Amino acid sequence: MKPFTYLSPTTVEEAISFYGQHSETAKFMAGGTDVIVKVKEGWMEPDFLISLKRIKEMSELHKNEATKELSIGALVTHATLEKSLMIKNEYPIIYDAVSNIGSLQVRNVGTIGGNLINAVPSADGAVPMIALDGVALLHGPDGERSSDVKDLFLAPYKTILKPGEILKKITIPAQAPHTGSAYTKFGRRAAMELPLVGIGVLLTLDDDLETCTRARIVLGVAGPTPMRAFDAENYLVGKKINEDLLIEAGKLAADESKVRDSVRGKAWHRREMVRVHVKRMGLKCMNIIRANN
């Protein structure tokens, strides 16, 4: 492992200015569960690691009771999200996704921001953020800007972030009533497992509790970046949801997915898993909506 200097700024501005001083030789770090692994393996050899951990404002998890907007600081750990009853009750898709990341130790230090910016197709945390129409707030040398989470990813390990730019937080707009959401990762083991596919579904129903007004079907490991299955989503919107429709949506999502053969699993099986779990997560959403009504 190549030695590095560890910097720990306390404000976003300071962090950005550290980056300005060292530019390419520096790397941001949050929980370090991706970064440190890469440094140790020699895949990444920064001279400076700029830890963001001491930037207090980035660790906040907060729901604005007036606007119902949820704000998740980039440094919020998976464990914090997992333990929040508000998250578990109101955003079950987030709970489903983060509570099965790695192991307890990994969840205690790994952050949602790191999970997004690391930008692997298997990032469990990316799927719920996309499904919930999350917006990423970025802050860099040129000031602030924002982007839908779904547009953050360009390719494996590549995001739209410019050098020196920091993800400050993700905001989730108010959820419509009669919304249910759920995520599952299909893998071989119960822990320490990257998904073979990750499947997130969010459904909003009309007051009749049948007609779908909004659908989000988001897939992990089904392409180079986390992706939405638009055909499947569009198919559901405007229709009265039942199991047959969800089965059909599963088929459409499976067709849309760009799953591949790899050492970890065969494409045909991944496609099957998309098909089956879109249906299952859809049914789970329906159950949640009905239970909350």
Next chain:
Amino acid sequence: MSNTKREFSVVGKRIPKLDAAQKAMGRAAYIQDIKLPQMLYGKILYSKYASANIIKIDTSKARALPGVHAVLTGEDVPEKMKMGFIKDNPPIKKGKVSCFRDEVAAVAAISPEIAKKALDLIEVEYEELEGIFDPERAMEKDSPLVHDHLKSNVLKMPWDIHYGDVEKAEKESAFVVEDRFTTTWVTHCCMGTSGAVALFDASENLTIYTNTQIPSLAQKDFLEALKAMGLKNKRVRVIKPTIGGGFGSKLDTYAYEHIAILLAYACRKPVKMVFDRVEEFKATSTRQPTIIYIKQGCDKTGKLTFRDMRMVLDNGGHTSWGATTPSVMLMPISSLYTVKNVKYTAKCVYTNNTYSQAMRGYGNPQATFAIESSIDMLAEKAGIDRIEFRKINKNHAGEETPQGLKITSCGLAECIESVEKELDFKDKSEKGVGTGIASLIHVGGGARIYGSDGCGAILKMDDYGKVDIFTGGTDMGQGLDNITAQIVAEELGLLAEDINVVHSDTDICPWDVGAHASRSTFVAGNAALGAAKKVKKKIQDFASKLFETPAEEIELKDKMVFVTGNPEKNMPIGKLLRKAHFSPGGNMLMAEHFYDPDNQNMGKELKGNMSMTYSFGAHGAKVKVDEETGKVEVLEYVAAHDVGRAINPLLLEGQVYGGVVMGLGYALTEEVTVANGEIMNANFRDYKLFTAKDAVKIKAPVIETDDKDGPFGAKGIGEPGCVPTAPAIANAIYNAVGVRIKDLPITPEKILAALKEKNG
């Protein structure tokens, strides 16, 4: 003497592993922790190809790197320095490489980082050759040869066996089933990675700290290495640090050990080699992959008539002990259930894949997977309940099997019954839920593979009633330290904590053939017991004079010596020892014992009673199969074993739990993924070892048959836990959803594909 009625003080107690606190506090010294003055760090450069000629190696840049002390290539290895059980594998190759893990160069430097950098500076020019990766293809006449000097890729090995008359028995059978099964590469996954530190003294004697399960045989290998290096009549001292798991992986000596020796000699400084996890996956040996053809028959009543098995083993690029596993496979093949007519042929075939080594069960899990899957199929064909079928064919005490195994104690029937009691085999209430059962036989009283199957022990007592016992046996985490302490304490009327078990150093410990074949409790246990008995006799003799009572009437219990029936006549053992020590002429209480069981080497005929006794077991599983995804959930698991006697039930359960979880991984998730000879998943993310969260609740009923030859009646239990697990699971999956998966591991993909085929 029968122990059944005997009351025990220390034997049978759940005493936690003696070094548990030491380990939990991080104080146990593993090979990683060992640091010697002036120590250098060695690293190995591996082949870039599965099969290639080495045209040229340029080490000049590596040698020029500051901090590098030595760079070795195949040219620097003495001609006669060879490893493996047919001694055909030099620690660094020259001329040709025949698998990716072949060593082509090695360096020693002042830091691991510099050593690694030096590896990058070594320039090797290869001429890539066509590789051969399918053993069945490698058996064909026109296949490329893995080793040019051999005429064929098939090893010259003796396994072509026929007991009774299989052809005749087949004709007379009422029912016959036939099928093909395969098992793949899996690996030990020791938490402590491999490593060694080698150093020479001024007289060129070698000391080597190394993770080994065979200190005495390793010593012999290293003596031969020294001889090959021109160092005759030298001494070799093997010191074992705390070992972080063995599972058979340390039953041979390896290139990294020989390279450490060569580098230490070249530099005249201690050299440490420690594997990182990727190396551990890529450069250590696996379990043998097998292709198994099996045919079995029974008569109308369900009695087995014959078993005919043919196996092809992928031997990989070189020969380690993996190639001898057919000898152990022969045991379940000839002797699991009573079957008179048995045929078995096995061929080990060189390929350009990785090569194999001993791994818990030593071939038995592979053979038992095929046998027990096929038994289920045969029972179904005969229309007989699968449990009843097994009972009809159960082994029993007094039986001599076609191979010549003499079954003394046998609790197989009790094991099956106890699994039946713990698991509801009739329950078919829920869709996708099913049950399965499979049995096992394994050596439980040593295994004579070498000239000696013995183990020595030296015991001495101090002035205070404490014991030091120096055993040839090896503790690698499995608990031989406890077993030894409990056996000695029981015999001498002491507590386990009074016994210091020293098992770490060939300079002070006697010879032992190694921690293999589930033999340590039985053989090392008997050695310790023998030494304890001799010391006890001395104590009794001394006390007899003191108390003026016959020696037979002297008892040792609760750290006291007293007269039977007259407990007022007593003395603390410590006091008696001091009396003995300081009496005129002096008297230290010490004894040694070498125990070599009366078992037989299988001769040319491949017949003989290879173990003094055999362990039996039955495993039952209840699983739930998700028919839309192919995923299997293990709902319940029962693993019943006939262990003779549980010397320490806590550690015994630990062995069973660990074995079962290893077996479940073998059944469901574990697989070294190999593509054209290259290992693709050399990490714990992609090698699907069960995690704590995947582990299932296991019930482990213990059947005690009090074996007449075992120490306090005990038989071996190190390996059985992982032997019948895969077939129990495969049988349960079949029972649940009607598809039989014949290739391990049983992945969701395979199940779903089979379900789709079945359901059209």
